[in-house]
Amino acid sequence: MKLVLASYGGRGDVEPAVVVGRELQRRGHEVSMAVPPNLVGFVESAGLTGDAYGLDSNPILDLQREYFTCYSRTPWKVKELRRMSRETERFAAECWAQMTKTLTSVADGADLLLTGLIFEQPAANVAEYFDLPLVTLHYFPVRAHGQLLPFVPAPLGRKAMAVNDWLAWRGTKKDEDAQRRELGLPAATRPAPQRIADRGSLEIQAYDQVCFPGLAVEWARWADQRPFVGGLAMASPTDADDDAASWVRQGTPPIFFGFGSVPIGSPAETIAMISAACAQLGERALIGAGGTDLSGAPQSEHVKVVGQVNYATLFPLCRAVVHHGGAGTLAACLRAGVPQLVLWTLPDQPFFAAQLKRMKVGAGRRFSATTAKTLVADLRRILAPEYLTRARELAPQITMPAHSAVAAADLVEDFARRRRG
Numbered sequence: 001m002k003l004v005l006a007s008y009g010g011r012g013d014v015e016p017a018v019v020v021g022r023e024l025q026r027r028g029h030e031v032s033m034a035v036p037p038n039l040v041g042f043v044e045s046a047g048l049t050g051d052a053y054g055l056d057s058n059p060i061l062d063l064q065r066e067y068f069t070c071y072s073r074t075p076w077k078v079k080e081l082r083r084m085s086r087e088t089e090r091f092a093a094e095c096w097a098q099m100t101k102t103l104t105s106v107a108d109g110a111d112l113l114l115t116g117l118i119f120e121q122p123a124a125n126v127a128e129y130f131d132l133p134l135v136t137l138h139y140f141p142v143r144a145h146g147q148l149l150p151f152v153p154a155p156l157g158r159k160a161m162a163v164n165d166w167l168a169w170r171g172t173k174k175d176e177d178a179q180r181r182e183l184g185l186p187a188a189t190r191p192a193p194q195r196i197a198d199r200g201s202l203e204i205q206a207y208d209q210v211c212f213p214g215l216a217v218e219w220a221r222w223a224d225q226r227p228f229v230g231g232l233a234m235a236s237p238t239d240a241d242d243d244a245a246s247w248v249r250q251g252t253p254p255i256f257f258g259f260g261s262v263p264i265g266s267p268a269e270t271i272a273m274i275s276a277a278c279a280q281l282g283e284r285a286l287i288g289a290g291g292t293d294l295s296g297a298p299q300s301e302h303v304k305v306v307g308q309v310n311y312a313t314l315f316p317l318c319r320a321v322v323h324h325g326g327a328g329t330l331a332a333c334l335r336a337g338v339p340q341l342v343l344w345t346l347p348d349q350p351f352f353a354a355q356l357k358r359m360k361v362g363a364g365r366r367f368s369a370t371t372a373k374t375l376v377a378d379l380r381r382i383l384a385p386e387y388l389t390r391a392r393e394l395a396p397q398i399t400m401p402a403h404s405a406v407a408a409a410d411l412v413e414d415f416a417r418r419r420r421g
Contacts, residue, residue: 001416004107006034006099006123007116007137008054010061012260012326014039016137016206016232017116018046019401023409032106034099046234053102054095054119063087065345069368096122096175100182107132112416117142121176121192124201129183133419134201135412139231139327140348141205143193145219147212148351154218165191197222202415204408206232207327208334210397211355229407230399231331235312244286244306244314251284253319254304255379258288259343259367260324275303277375281383286318311336312401320382325349325364334361337395339382343367361391 003024007017014035025031025048033043034053043050067084070077099119103126107113114135115123127134141147144161146154169176169191177187188195196203205228209216219226248254257274271287278285285303311329315321315336323329325342330352333340340362342353353364363378370378381387399407 001111001413001420002030002032002109003112003114003412003416004032004034004103004110005114006053006103007118008036008095008099009057009116009118010260011039011042012328013116013118013139014042015234015328016139017114018043018048019232019234019405020114020137020408020412021048022046023405024412027409027413029413032110034102034106051102051106054099055091060088060091060095063091068346073368092172093175095119096172096179099123100126100179104129104183111420112412114412120196121172122179124192124196125176125179125183125185127201128195128199129185133416134196134199135415136196136201136203137206137232137408138203139206140352141207141212141215143197143203143219143222143226145212145215147215147218149354165193197225200225200419202227202411204229204411206230206404206408207331208398210394211330211334211352211359227407227411229411230404231328231335231401232404232408233312233328233332233401235310235401237310237313238308240307240309241313244304244309245317247304248286248314248317253317254284254286256286256288256315256318256321256323258321258323258329259345260326260329271303271305273370273372273375275300276372277379278302280372280376281379283319283379283383286314320379322379324367325352327352330356331398334391334398335395335400337388337392339387339391341365341378341382343370359390359394361387361394 005017005021007014021031021033031048033048033050035043035050036054036057037052038056038058040050040052063084070080099122103123107126107130110132112135113123113127113132114137116137117139120136124134144158146158149157180187203226205226208230209228274285274287279302287305288309289305289307311332315332315338318338320339321333322341322343325344340356342349342356342364344350344353344364345367350364356362363381365374365378
């Protein structure tokens with residue numbers, strides 16, 4: 001079968017689709033990946049064919065970080081927030097147009113189209129145009145439900161998410177209407193999530209049910225459409241693994257700090273804060289650079305900076321992990337059985353932090369509100385013995401990456417054959 005997998009965002013957003021694509025290609029299918037231009041090399045290094053999809057994702061990721069930092073710290077700066085909103089709208093419009101051109105080319109003659117979480121609307125419209133079976137790959141429960149905020153009554157949470165879907169649709173309606181006119185489709189009259197579900201699309205949930213208890217029951221009517229497979233991660237060795245593991249074994253287990261593919265602001269200040277907090281606690285710090293340039297960062301006896309590392313092998317060697325709250329990193333921590341501290345920057349990440357708090361395996365705080373003092377307090381909290389005990393108890397309930405990849409590929413294959421057969 002010819003299968004097209006489109007995914008947008010940073011590396012962490014694209015990686016789940018790459019994992020599924022590799023497994024499908026291993027089974028003999030013709031797999032084409034559509035990803036941001038800056039991640040075509042990443043896709044090709046994984047052994048897949050990659051087409052440029054939309055615009056380079058780095059600028060919009062930077063802009064999102066700046067917007068939500070400003071919104072959370074200085075919401076009265078309305079003029080600045082509006083400026084960034086306009087920039088985001090312009091970027092989205094151009095990106096949407098480029099995506100349509102790419103997908104209408106690569107999806108012609110395909111047997112199935114899979115889309116990631118970000119910019120799923122353009123892919124859904126192209127799937128409708130070609131009458132293709134559509135699969136969505138979600139690493140976060142984005143469809144309306146009442147489990148997202150543990151402290152909010154379920155009906156209220158569900159209603160809030162439905163309202164958010166409607167507002168998001170109204171905000172992108174101009175771009176979507178333009179795409180649908182270009183494709184010869186009628187104007188949409190409902191938000192994309194409703195249209196996707198009504199088409200009978202397969203909506204794979206790439207995270208573990210234990211993170212959102214009660215969700216499967218609430219979604220019982222969509223049980224066959226929204227299966228859970230666990231987190232999807234490559235878990236591939238990197239050039240930095242041996243050096244990092246060697247440093248870890250030279251002393252007491254360190255705390256790992258990593259902030260994902262979105263560059264952090266003031267990296268030198270962040271490292272100084274981490275160094276001071278760990279020195280006060282008598283801990284060692286291993287810092288993963290991720291998407292931030294830390295090449296000139298000072299290192300000390302108790303702090304080491306490394307590049308991209310394999311979380312699957314490194315995290316079990318650490319005392320705890322401090323990270324940005326990305327789904328892939330969170331799942332790797334849960335599998336490793338280590339406590340976590342989420343220092344979030346983007347709007348989905350505090351919800352994961354809330355679930356860690358509920359499970360008693362971690363805590364969370366806004367990154368822009370973090371200081372050396374708060375970091376010390378938060379680390380003391382998650383380093384308490386009961387957090388480690390609970391994390392180790394929870395680890396066996398988390399799906400291993402290899403099993404998740406097989407389960408997701410099985411679902412895609414079966415769905416394509418049933419819908420196109």
